[in-house]
Amino acid sequence: MKLMKTLTGALLATAAMAMAAGACEMTLKSSDTHPDGYPTVEAVKHMGKLLEERTDGRICIEVFHSAQLGQEKDTIEQTKFGVIDMNRVSMGPFNNLVEETKVVSLPYVFKGVDHMHRVMDGPVGEDILKAFEPHGYVGLAFYDGGSRSFYNKVKPIKSIEDLAGMKIRVMQSDIFVDMMTALGANATPLPYGEVYSSIQTGVIDGAENNWPSFESSGHFEVAGYYTLDEHLIVPEVLVMSKASWDKLSAEDQTAVRQAAKDSVPVMREMWVAREKASEEKVRAAGVEVITEIDKAPFMAAMDSVYEKHVTSDKLKDMVARIRATD
Numbered sequence: 001m002k003l004m005k006t007l008t009g010a011l012l013a014t015a016a017m018a019m020a021a022g023a024c025e026m027t028l029k030s031s032d033t034h035p036d037g038y039p040t041v042e043a044v045k046h047m048g049k050l051l052e053e054r055t056d057g058r059i060c061i062e063v064f065h066s067a068q069l070g071q072e073k074d075t076i077e078q079t080k081f082g083v084i085d086m087n088r089v090s091m092g093p094f095n096n097l098v099e100e101t102k103v104v105s106l107p108y109v110f111k112g113v114d115h116m117h118r119v120m121d122g123p124v125g126e127d128i129l130k131a132f133e134p135h136g137y138v139g140l141a142f143y144d145g146g147s148r149s150f151y152n153k154v155k156p157i158k159s160i161e162d163l164a165g166m167k168i169r170v171m172q173s174d175i176f177v178d179m180m181t182a183l184g185a186n187a188t189p190l191p192y193g194e195v196y197s198s199i200q201t202g203v204i205d206g207a208e209n210n211w212p213s214f215e216s217s218g219h220f221e222v223a224g225y226y227t228l229d230e231h232l233i234v235p236e237v238l239v240m241s242k243a244s245w246d247k248l249s250a251e252d253q254t255a256v257r258q259a260a261k262d263s264v265p266v267m268r269e270m271w272v273a274r275e276k277a278s279e280e281k282v283r284a285a286g287v288e289v290i291t292e293i294d295k296a297p298f299m300a301a302m303d304s305v306y307e308k309h310v311t312s313d314k315l316k317d318m319v320a321r322i323r324a325t326d
Contacts, residue, residue: 028061029064032065033192039267039274040267048061054255089237089238090171100314102175103315105176113233124318147210148234150168151207151208151214155225166185188204212278224287224288225288240256
C-alpha cells in the first residue's frame with residue numbers, strides 16, 4: 001500500500017510537470033555543466049520564471065544541469081545547430097572560435113571582480129556579446145566565474161618555481177595552455193568531468209578553478225593545497241543558438257534578452273554567498289590554503305602570452321579599453 005501511494009504520488013507529480021510544460025508554446029532547452037543549486041543554474045531558472053511571466057506563459061526554459069546534455073565542448077556544437085537552445089558556458093572553450101573572448105580570458109587583465117563587472121556591463125561587454133552572432137550564437141549575458149587559482153595534491157605552491165614541471169589541468173583553450181607553459185608547468189587540457197579521477201589517479205597533479213567549483217566538484221577531496229594566486233577572473237557567458245533565436249518574434253527576442261540581463265544581479269548575489277560557503281567548507285575539510293604569495297613574478301611571466309594572443313589592432317584596442325575602465 002505504501003509503495004502504491006509513493007508510485008501514485010510520483011505519477012501525479014510527473015503529470016503535473018508535463019501539464020505545466022504543456023502550457024508553454026515554446027520550451028527552451030538550456031545546458032549547464034554545474035550541479036543543481038549552483039548560481040549559474042539558478043540564475044537561468046530565474047530567467048525562465050521572468051520570461052514565463054512576461055510572455056504570459058508562452059515561453060519557458062528547462063535547465064539541464066550537471067552536464068546532462070554533455071560536456072561544454074559537445075554542448076557548444078549542439079547549441080550552434082539548435083539541438084540545444086541555450087547554454088551557459090565558460091569563456092575558454094570559445095577562445096578559438098570567437099576572437100574577442102580571448103581578451104577577457106587573459107591572465108591578470110582585470111584588476112579585480114568589481115573592475116570585471118564594470119567592464120562587462122559596459123561597451124566592451126556589449127561588443128563581445130555581439131561578436132558571437134557571426135558564429136551561430138546570440139550572446140545574452142555574462143555571469144561570474146570567480147577568481148581562478150591553483151590547487152594540487154603534491155605540495156603548496158608559494159612561488160612560480162613551485163609550479164615547474166607540475167601537470168596542471170586547464171580548459172581546452174590555447175591561452176590557458178600558453179599561460180601554464182609560461183609558468184613552467186605542463187598544461188593538460190581535459191574535460192571538467194575528468195578532473196577528479198585524473199587527480200586521484202595521478203594522471204595530473206592538479207588544476208585551477210574558483211572556490212565554488214573547487215568545492216562542488218569534490219576536487220578538494222583529492223587536492224589538499226589551494227593557492228590564491230587569482231591568475232584569472234574570467235566571466236562566463238550565456239548564449240542562445242542563432243537558429244533558435246531566429247524562430248522568435250522581435251518582441252520575444254527582446255523579452256529573452258531582457259530576462260537574461262535581469263538574471264545577472266540575482267546570479268551575482270548568489271555567487272557571493274556561494275563563494276563564502278564553499279570557502280568555509282573547503283577550509284573545514286583541512287585543505288591548506290596558501291594566501292601569502294608574491295604575484296609579481298606570475299604577472300611578469302604573462303608578457304609572452306599577451307604577445308602571442310593579442311596580435312590584432314582590434315584586440316589590442318580592447319585590452320587598452322579594459323585597462324582604461326575605472
